[in-house]
Amino acid sequence: MRNAVFTRCAILAGFILVVALAAILVCFRKRTEVRTAGNPPRPEIKHVILLTIDTLRADALPAYGNTRIETPHLSDLCKRSILFERALSTSPWTRPSILSILTGLPPSIHAATSKAIEIEAVLPDSIPTLATLMDRAGYRTAGIGYNPFLSYSPNTKRGFQEYYFYPLKIVESDGTETTIEPFEPEGNLEDAREAGTAINDRSATTVLTELTMNWLSRHAKEKFFLWLHYLDPHVPYTPPRECLTRVTSIQDIPEKGIYKTWLARFTNAISTYLGAERRLLHDIGTTRDMRTRRILHNALLSDRHILQGLYEAEVIHIDDAIGEIVARLKALNIFDETLIIVTSDHGEEFFDHGKLEHGHSFYQELLHVPLVLKLPGASQPRKVKDRVSTLNILPTILDLCSITPDPGGIPLPSSLARFWEDPSSPAWSPVLVAESVLYGEPGLAIVFDDMKYIRRGKAGGEALFHLATDPAEKTSLVEREPARMKQARRILDAHDAWSRSVRKRVWTDGIQTARHDKKIRNHLRSLGYLK
Secondary structure (H helix, E strand, O other): OHHHHHHHHHHHHHHHHHHHHHHHOOOEEOHHHOOOOOOOOOOOOOEEEEEEEOOOOHHHOHHHOOOOOOOHHHHHHHHOOEEEEEEEOOOOOHHHHHHHHHHOOOHHHHOOOOOOOOEEEOOOOOOOOHHHHHHHOOOEEEEEEEOHHHHOOOOOOOOOOEEEEEOOEEEOOOOOEEEOOOOOOOOOHHHOOOOOOEEOOEEHHHHHHHHHHHHHHHHOOOOEEEEEEEOOOOOOOOOOHHHHOOOOOOOOOOOHHHHHHHHHHHHHHHHHHHHHHHHHHOOOOOHHHHHHHHHHHHHHHHOHHHHHHHHHHHHHHHHHHHHHHHHHHHHOOOOOOEEEEEEOOOOOEEOOOOOEEOOOOOOHHHHEEEEEEEOOOOOOOEEEEEEEEHHHHHHHHHHHOOOOOOOOOOOEEOOOOHHHHOOOOOOOOOOEEEEOOOOOOOEEEEEEOOEEEEEEOOOOEEEEEEOOOOOOOOOOOOOOOHHHHHHHHHHHHHHHHHHHHHHHHHOOOOOOEEEOOHHHHHHHHHOOOOO
């Protein structure tokens, strides 16, 4: 009798796990099914630009509700585009989220999640990146950007024929130094400054924009895939003064002569605060760090509107840069025919949940990112309210460009083209997963229906929020919604089972890692990641 009861329970548990696993995979298809049989061939797309703006939370843009600033160029692009109102990143920090965009795989599969940020898992050759697939399809591939995580990554470089990410200098493990040649040798850009977010004391955003426009002019007549990654509005917040004057919430802006000194006050306070905060999160902090954190927390919280204003001024700076790129595309007569995707790797917190910056939690201010697709040809503007993930970007680009991924590969998320090509198709209700924090206890978040479930730490600290009625995630429903909690835990168990299964297929020889050298660690330290 006991055996019979046990057998029935085991069968029931297995059934529940299968159902939950099906929910996890609802937005996935096999790589060979990007285009369904019987659909007419798509018109050729010759130019694709993927624009990722570091640290850009969705609600920083007027198109997503911000009334404090104007971003005329991004706003105009949004009016021409498919705008996804509720897109989520796969992680609250750069390395895992960007690699998810470039591979279509969640962090638990691509494994770029090490908290020892000078160590990186190196993808096996069996996993192609977006650049690899575009290169195989005959596109010229180039990456331009600024971020030490991406500059030195063997994963994000993969598949690019040209890869110009700052900082430029690399010190190899044997002590030899390699300098990546810049686009324009004049200006001695190969001697790029290592600290902060400037290149030779010029705004990195300005320099990257110039390089991008020059690259576009040289390759406008070719098929190309260009990835452009702006580091702004990442800390340190150092916007041009002119951009800060366009933020309505900031008054009494210092004159030009003392503007840099005024900025340095906030930059130094943020750096000191984050250093103490991270040492404490890594359990290496002292009583002095506790005191520093407390004092600066109160000071920065009282100046929160200034910090957010500096951040928004950097968003304005990015908007100006995008305006220049769009103007160059139009001058080259390729704007209308170019597929442009705009998104971010993650957001930024301004004490929404008691902390500053990113990498430490799974709240919406860090996961909710803009996602905008400007299609070639006639304008097809549309707003999509369904929840989607930045994981959907790679399969969407492949779908629109009629590129079939490698047969026999692991499942990829669905293309987003269904939202404008077949709006009458069945309701879209995927389970979205975010994984990997840089600071604090490990964890993940799962979004299903309008619920978000967060689990942190070995002890299994849990939170449950109803995003429709509590978008600010202030009231956890762990005790009030036992049925939803059971559902969330089942989905989590199914995701873990699926991840383990796929990891075995991907990492047949175990996870191989590369260790970054001292030079790279110094660059990461300049952005506040290492203390």
